[in-house]
Each structure stands twice: as structure tokens, then as C-alpha cells.
Amino acid sequence: xxxxxxxxxxxxxxxxxxxxxxxxxxxxxxxxxxxxxxxxxxxxxxxxxxxxxxxxxxxxxxxxxxxxxxxxxxxxxxxxxxxxxxxxxxxxxxxxxxxxxxxxxxxxxxxxxxxxxxxxxxxxxxxxxxxxxxxxxxxxxxxxxxxxxxxxxxxxxxxxxxxxxxxxxxxxxxxxxxxxxxxxxxxxxxxxxxxxxxxxxxxxxxxxxxxxxxxxxxxxxxxxxxxxxxxxxxxxxxxxxxxxxxxxxxxxxxxxxxx
Amino acid sequence: xxxxxxxxxxxxxxxxxxxxxxxxxxxxxxxxxxxxxxxxxxxxxxxxxxxxxxxxxxxxxxxxxxxxxxxxxxxxxxxxxxxxxxxxxxxxxxxxxxxxxxxxxxxxxxxxxxxxxxxxxxxxxxxxxxxxxxxxxxxxxxxxxxxxxxxxxxxxxxxxxxxxxxxxxxxxxxxxxxxxxxxxxxxxxxxxxxxxxxxxxxxxxxxxxxxxxxxxxxxxxxxxxxxxxxxxxxxxxxxxxxxxxxxxxxxxxxxxxxxxxxxxxxxxxxxxxxxxxxxxxxxxxxxxxxxxxxxxxx
Numbered sequence: 001x002x003x004x005x006x007x008x009x010x011x012x013x014x015x016x017x018x019x020x021x022x023x024x025x026x027x028x029x030x031x032x033x034x035x036x037x038x039x040x041x042x043x044x045x046x047x048x049x050x051x052x053x054x055x056x057x058x059x060x061x062x063x064x065x066x067x068x069x070x071x072x073x074x075x076x077x078x079x080x081x082x083x084x085x086x087x088x089x090x091x092x093x094x095x096x097x098x099x100x101x102x103x104x105x106x107x108x109x110x111x112x113x114x115x116x117x118x119x120x121x122x123x124x125x126x127x128x129x130x131x132x133x134x135x136x137x138x139x140x141x142x143x144x145x146x147x148x149x150x151x152x153x154x155x156x157x158x159x160x161x162x163x164x165x166x167x168x169x170x171x172x173x174x175x176x177x178x179x180x181x182x183x184x185x186x187x188x189x190x191x192x193x194x195x196x197x198x199x200x201x202x203x204x205x206x207x208x209x210x211x212x213x214x215x216x217x218x219x220x221x222x223x224x225x226x227x228x229x230x231x232x233x234x235x236x237x238x239x240x241x242x243x244x245x246x247x248x249x250x251x252x253x254x255x256x257x258x259x
Numbered sequence: 260x261x262x263x264x265x266x267x268x269x270x271x272x273x274x275x276x277x278x279x280x281x282x283x284x285x286x287x288x289x290x291x292x293x294x295x296x297x298x299x300x301x302x303x304x305x306x307x308x309x310x311x312x313x314x315x316x317x318x319x320x321x322x323x324x325x326x327x328x329x330x331x332x333x334x335x336x337x338x339x340x341x342x343x344x345x346x347x348x349x350x351x352x353x354x355x356x357x358x359x360x361x362x363x364x365x366x367x368x369x370x371x372x373x374x375x376x377x378x379x380x381x382x383x384x385x386x387x388x389x390x391x392x393x394x395x396x397x398x399x400x401x402x403x404x405x406x407x408x409x410x411x412x413x414x415x416x417x418x419x420x421x422x423x424x425x426x427x428x429x430x431x432x433x434x435x436x437x438x439x440x441x442x443x444x445x446x447x448x449x450x451x452x453x454x455x456x457x458x459x460x461x462x463x464x465x466x467x468x469x470x471x472x473x474x475x476x477x478x479x480x481x482x483x484x485x486x487x488x489x490x491x492x493x494x495x496x497x498x499x500x501x502x503x504x505x506x507x508x509x510x511x512x513x514x515x516x517x518x519x520x521x522x523x524x525x526x527x528x529x530x531x532x533x534x535x536x537x538x539x540x541x542x543x544x545x546x547x548x549x550x551x552x553x554x555x556x557x
Contacts (some may be wrong), residue, residue: 029540080441
């Protein structure tokens with residue numbers, strides 16, 4: 001469904017952030033995009049949704065197609081109207097509007113009749129607080145609101161940027177289950193995460209992005225079993241067992257994919 | 260008592276026009292973070308078209324007013340699209356400078372259209388007055404208050420209930436997040452300018468009704484909406500309305516009582532009063548009466 005080929009993105013005409021990145025999200029799947037800080041994960045999402053020019057970035061090579069149609073040169077609102085919605089990093093709810101107004105803003109493209117039933121079914125806590133000012137919700141509630149707002153556009157593909165960021169472990173689990181449920185309702189998900197264990201537990205396929213390049217491209221089970229993956233992203237020591245922070249010495253072993 | 264009521268009524272009429280003008284500033288500021296200094300020119304330019312349609316062509320005054328509002332909106336939209344859209348993402352200060360330049364250019368054009376004479380806007384009220392228990396109120400003042408209430412109500416309904424109003428508020432709060440929801444932010448900016456342009460045209464027509472008229476010097480009037488918006492809070496619609504009424508009433512009250520009670524303050528003191536009120540309010544409430552502080556969780 002979503003097909004990214006050899007994408008190259010440059011900020012301010014000089015900073016090369018993505019160096020020929022390719023990835024696919026098949027219809028109805030959950031795909032995880034993992035990687036450390038500064039790898040370019042958020043840039044991928046900006047490139048997909050037409051938000052690069054806000055940050056003085058542009059796609060210099062490669063293309064993005066959605067259902068075979070080229071979307072890499074479309075404006076953001078056309079892309080949302082075409083069925084791709086995103087939940088931005090840091091939630092970015094409209095803090096001064098109420099919960100309900102936030103949701104209605106999400107339905108701007110008019111792909112649905114603006115009914116909030118689906119969102120309130122998924123997130124009953126939002127239904128209780130529909131008249132509250134969004135800025136005063138707790139972090140977890142704001143994350144749910146941000147996801148709900150994106151769902152109001154009735155997307156066929158949902159892009160999630162670090163939905164676990166800054167949330168308590170229990171809430172992370174709750175959000176994870178909700179992502180599974182949204183996916184079960186027929187929405188494909190591209191999940192951008194630093195929390196690799198959480199992402200791979202629900203994804204069918206995973207990509208690992210480092211300094212603008214895809215370094216691993218495997219199914220979720222293979223990634224979970226991968227030795228490098230375990231050591232560098234899942235906190236499991238070679239030879240099994242969790243490792244203590246005291247023993248972390250990254251220079252001891254080179255990542256195999258760098259050579 | 261009659262003296263007081265008379266001053267109050269004329270203050271309210273003046274205040275509603277201030278409110279209309281202030282709303283123009285506020286709508287643009289909220290949407291784009293730019294304080295538009297071209298409102299005075301938009302006001303006189305818009306009002307000119309009422310003069311044109313009602314007195315030169317001779318159509319019905321109300322039809323002329325609506326047409327002038329439409330032209331005001333079109334000009335506002337065009338200004339945003341052509342002059343300000345390229346500056347999106349640049350420091351707001353550059354855009355503010357552009358609005359000052361636009362104000363000068365547009366006013367020169369309008370001066371030429373208006374000529375040097377005082378032009379009546381062709382309203383049906385003339386110098387007629389209504390007498391309510393000894394209080395004489397010009398009909399044009401009543402029309403101004405009712406008309407402004409209608410326009411402001413329409414604006415509030417638009418802002419609160421329609422999808423475009425909501426999208427404008429969302430875009431004003433977080434431009435990028437609004438884009439991510441599929442809201443065409445550029446179009447919302449255009450819409451804000453169009454609204455402000457039509458409100459300016461209506462306000463310009465209202466202040467030129469009755470015993471006043473439209474001339475080259477009418478534009479100064481719009482600058483008195485500046486203390487109104489600073490008083491009410493730059494980004495507050497409620498503040499613009501309350502501030503407008505407050506300033507209007509205070510100005511006329513001072514105009515009515517000061518020459519008798521404190522003549523040593525000199526003539527024309529009422530024109531200074533809005534600025535004095537503004538300074539006092541800012542000392543006490545730096546965000547203005549209704550300006551929003553940032554919503555943050557503690």
C-alpha cells in the first residue's frame with residue numbers, strides 16, 4: 001500500500017538526513033520503524049505527510065507512492081484527505097480547545113461524517129472528558145486524544161510517532177493494546193518507536209534506521225531473535241540474560257552491520 | 260440623568276464600531292501572529308465602496324453595505340494570498356512591515372478615489388433622532404449598535420460552531436499540528452484576512468453614517484482600536500468586544516463631563532483617554548483583560 005523508494009531528504013539545502021531509504025507498509029499490517037535519536041525517524045514521517053517544508057526540508061531524490069499514486073509532492077492536506085493520518089511526536093494536541101473540538105478538527109478533511117463514536121468506543125476516558133480543555137488532560141489521555149484525533153480522519157494508514165514517549169509502563173501497554181485494536185479494525189499502522197520491545201511485540205515487520213539508512217529489514221520474529229538487535233535495542237546480553245547498566249560498554253563490540 | 264444616558268448611548272455606538280475594528284486586528288493576529296497595520300486603509304477603502312454603490316450608482320444603502328463588505332473580504336483575501344503568503348515561516352516582524360507599506364499604498368489609492376470632499380455614505384438616517392423620555396438618540400447610532408451586534412454574533416457563531424472557525428482556531432494554536440490533521444493552513448490565513456477586511460469595511464461605513472461622513476482623515480479612527488485590542492488582550496475575541504465598548508463609553512463620558520468638571524485638562528482630552536486606560540490596565544494585567552496565558556499542565 002505505502003511504498004517508499006530511495007528517499008533522500010535534505011534540510012536547509014545542506015544537511016542530508018535520509019540517504020536512500022526504502023520501506024513498505026502492506027495493507028492492514030503493523031510495521032515498526034526503529035532507531036536511536038537523530039536517526040531520521042521523524043523526518044521519514046514528515047516526508048510521507050508533506051510537512052517537510054515547514055522545517056525547510058525537501059525530498060531531493062526518490063519517491064513515495066500510496067496505492068500506486070505518487071504523493072511525495074502533494075500538500076499535507078491532500079495527503080490526509082487521501083487516507084494517511086499521523087500522530088505527531090509529543091502529542092501536539094490543541095491545548096486550548098476542548099477534547100471534542102480537537103476531535104472535530106481531526107475530521108476536517110470530511111472523509112467521515114464527523115461522528116465521534118469510534119473514538120469514544122476506543123477511548124472511553126475521552127468520552128467522560130469531552131468538554132475539558134485538552135491542555136489539562138494527563139499525558140496518557142493526551143496521547144489517546146492525539147490518536148483519536150488522527151482516527152477522526154478515517155485513515156487507511158496511521159502513522160504513529162513515539163506513542164510511548166514519556167508514558168508510564170502501564171500506559172504504554174494500554175496504548176499498545178489500542179494500536180492492535182485499531183489495526184484489527186482495518187487500519188494499517190506504521191509505528192515509529194524507540195521502545196523496540198513494545199513495537200516488535202505487535203508489529204509483523206520491522207525496519208531499523210540508523211543515521212539515515214535502513215540497516216536491518218526483517219520480520220518482527222527475526223528481529224527479536226537477531227543477536228545485534230538484542231544487544232543494541234532490546235537490552236539482552238549476548239549469551240542471554242538482561243544486562244546491567246554498569247557493564248554497558250558500547251565500544252566493546254562493533255555493530256556488525258556497520259562494517 | 261438625560262445627559263448621562265445620552266453620553267452612554269453615543270458611547271455604546273462608538274464602542275461597537277471600535278469592537279468591530281478591534282475584531283479585525285484580533286482575527287488576523289490570532290490566525291497568523293501578525294499585527295496588521297493595514298486595517299485603517301482597509302476600513303476606508305471598504306467604506307468607499309458603500310459610498311460608490313449607494314451614492315454614485317444609487318443602489319439601496321444596505322445592498323451597498325453588503326457589497327462593500329464582500330469587496331473588503333476579497334481585498335483582504337488577495338492581500339494575504341499575494342503579499343503575505345510568501346512570508347509564512349519568516350519572522351512575523353517582516354509581515355508587519357508589509358502591512359504598514361500596504362496601508363500607505365492602499366490609502367493613497369483610496370484618497371484618489373475619494374477626492375478631497377466629505378462623502379456621505381448614503382445611509383437612510385441622515386440627522387433623524389429618536390426621542391426616548393427626553394434622551395435624544397440619533398437613528399444612525401441605533402442602526403450602528405444593532406448592525407454591529409448582528410455582525411459580531413454571526414462572527415461568533417462562525418467561530419464557535421462551523422468547521423472553518425474551528426480549523427482557524429486550531430491553525431492559530433499549532434500550525435504544523437493543524438497541517439497534520441489535513442487543515443489547509445494557508446487557506447485559513449486567507450479566510451482570516453477576508454473576515455478582517457469585511458469587518459473593516461462595515462466599521463468604516465458605520466462610523467460615517469448619520470451626521471459624520473467619509474473623508475481622507477477617517478482612517479485615523481481605526482488606530483484608536485489599538486488601545487482597545489491591547490486593553491482586551493491581543494488574541495481575545497471577547498476582549499475586543501468588551502474593550503471596544505469600554506473604550507467607546509469612557510471616551511464619550513469624558514467628552515461629556517470633562518469640559519465642565521475639569522476644564523484645565525484642555526480640549527480634546529477624550530481622545531487621550533483610551534491610551535490612559537490602556538496603560539493603567541497593562542500595569543495591572545499585562546496580558547490585557549482577557550488575553551490568554553499559555554495553557555500548561557502543572
